[in-house]
Amino acid sequence: xxxxxxxxxxxxxxxxxxxxxxxxxxxxxxxxxxxxxxxxxxxxxxxxxxxxxxxxxxxxxxxxxxxxxxxxxxxxxxxxxxxxxxxxxxxxxxxxxxxxxxxxxxxxxxxxxxxxxxxxxxxxxxxxxxxxxxxxxxxxxxxxxxxxxxxxxxx
Numbered sequence: 001x002x003x004x005x006x007x008x009x010x011x012x013x014x015x016x017x018x019x020x021x022x023x024x025x026x027x028x029x030x031x032x033x034x035x036x037x038x039x040x041x042x043x044x045x046x047x048x049x050x051x052x053x054x055x056x057x058x059x060x061x062x063x064x065x066x067x068x069x070x071x072x073x074x075x076x077x078x079x080x081x082x083x084x085x086x087x088x089x090x091x092x093x094x095x096x097x098x099x100x101x102x103x104x105x106x107x108x109x110x111x112x113x114x115x116x117x118x119x120x121x122x123x124x125x126x127x128x129x130x131x132x133x134x135x136x137x138x139x140x141x142x143x144x145x146x147x148x149x150x151x152x153x154x155x
Contacts, residue, residue, distance in 0.1 A: 051083040051152055061124045061148065071101070071131070076108070076123035079150070086114045088155050091122055095146045098136055101129035105148045112155065124148050 053059075063073035079089075089111040095103040105124045113120055124146060136143055 046084050049083075049085045049154065051081060051085070051087060053150070054080040054082065061122075063124065063126060063145070069127075071129045072125065072127050073099075073129055074123060074125040076121050079120045079122055081113055081118045081120060082116070083113060083118065084115055086112070086155050087152050088112050089120060089122075090151045090153075092149045092151070093124055093146050094149065095126075096144065098134060098143055098145045099126060099129055099131070100133050101126040103146055122148060122150065 059077050059079070061075040061077045063075040066072040066074060089107065091105040091107070091111075093103045093105040095101075103124070103126055105122060107120060107122055109121060111120060126145070
């Protein structure tokens, strides 16, 4: 029994010496932190470029006679545009056969818009209108005399 006690004391003494040599303290205990998922967030994007002219079906340009030139008519409309890219607009007017004259369209301020919402004014006009050769009866209201085509390109 004495032998066993001596062996036990020797083992305890060896363990005490080996622990002191490495000296591990509880606040320095090695650990391996792991990533834990705590939430998920959806991610969205607009695929490709888009441009939308709002209320297209309600847009129209009404020509009004110029007070200083009886052969000139002009009218404008605002285009409310939403886009996810910077753009430049161009216009082309296709004249009808109702009122002979020189037709044109233009943007009086700017034809450039950016990302988000933009308002751009487009105008149409007839100069040198030959009212003597109009092909509809006088007093006819709301007659379509031309069509303005709008084109867009990124900048």
